[in-house]
Amino acid sequence: IVLNTKTLLGVSPIISIPYNICHIWHLNLGAITFVFYCFCVLIEAILKGKEFKLYELLQIPMSLVTSVFMNIWYISKYAITTKEGFPSRQFMLSKQMAKKGHDISLFYSRSNGKKADPFWGCSRRQRLEGVNCYQLNGPLISYGLSMKRILSWIIFEWNLFVLLLLPNKLKRPDYIIVSSLSLLTFVIGVWLKRKYKTKLILEIRDIWPATIVESGRFTENNIFVRILKKVELLGYDNADAFISPLPKFDLYL
Numbered sequence: 001i002v003l004n005t006k007t008l009l010g011v012s013p014i015i016s017i018p019y020n021i022c023h024i025w026h027l028n029l030g031a032i033t034f035v036f037y038c039f040c041v042l043i044e045a046i047l048k049g050k051e052f053k054l055y056e057l058l059q060i061p062m063s064l065v066t067s068v069f070m071n072i073w074y075i076s077k078y079a080i081t082t083k084e085g086f087p088s089r090q091f092m093l094s095k096q097m098a099k100k101g102h103d104i105s106l107f108y109s110r111s112n113g114k115k116a117d118p119f120w121g122c123s124r125r126q127r128l129e130g131v132n133c134y135q136l137n138g139p140l141i142s143y144g145l146s147m148k149r150i151l152s153w154i155i156f157e158w159n160l161f162v163l164l165l166l167p168n169k170l171k172r173p174d175y176i177i178v179s180s181l182s183l184l185t186f187v188i189g190v191w192l193k194r195k196y197k198t199k200l201i202l203e204i205r206d207i208w209p210a211t212i213v214e215s216g217r218f219t220e221n222n223i224f225v226r227i228l229k230k231v232e233l234l235g236y237d238n239a240d241a242f243i244s245p246l247p248k249f250d251l252y253l
Helices: 002-006 013-024 029-051 054-065 089-099 147-165 185-196 210-214 223-238
Strands: 071-076 103-109 123-128 131-136 175-180 199-204 241-243
Touching: 013 029, 029 054, 071 089, 071 185, 089 103, 089 131, 103 147, 131 147, 147 185, 175 185, 185 199, 185 223, 199 223
Parallel strands: 071 103, 071 175, 103 131, 175 199, 199 241
Antiparallel strands: 123 131
């Protein structure tokens, strides 16, 4: 089913019903296919009556095996796709999830430290190696802490909020992965979790604001640090799971 839909080869007549349902109401194709299969088995049982055998119920677990695919939203401001250069960890993970049949959407910023062509509007969509890539507009920046970089955080969150608030063709996510930095994306992640009643996974690649405090650039009493600390705790308190490449992050957590 996934191969047929992803390669635009089409689907069989019986699959066309759940396929259209999932596109009209932006639902998960795997889940709708399973529900539809169960409905078909129920109709079969009614039509057969006493001739319906118990072993025929095995169609239900078998249909579950063929329909456990998820819609995943991966939000990472600094992700890099093959269009901008050497792809980042986030794109490679998204690519592998797409290969396993999951519907993966990667949201990232033009302000990711790489050169990118300018465009109008808050975002643009392109499909790269099976991944739905949504690049959000923003100024080009260089690495290192600066006011322009902090401003790019705010622009990224605003464009992401506008993209997801307005009517769109995005399907309801089964999982939302939010990658830091930007730390402000934790707020969007918590909002989306509550809006869609879904699972939130935080990927911690840098510990902010502890990093800038330990480097000596700011003190713990700085208003900027205190705001970021509130945002950090908001994300940690609402996350269902954590991913981190940082050694001993669990001790910090």
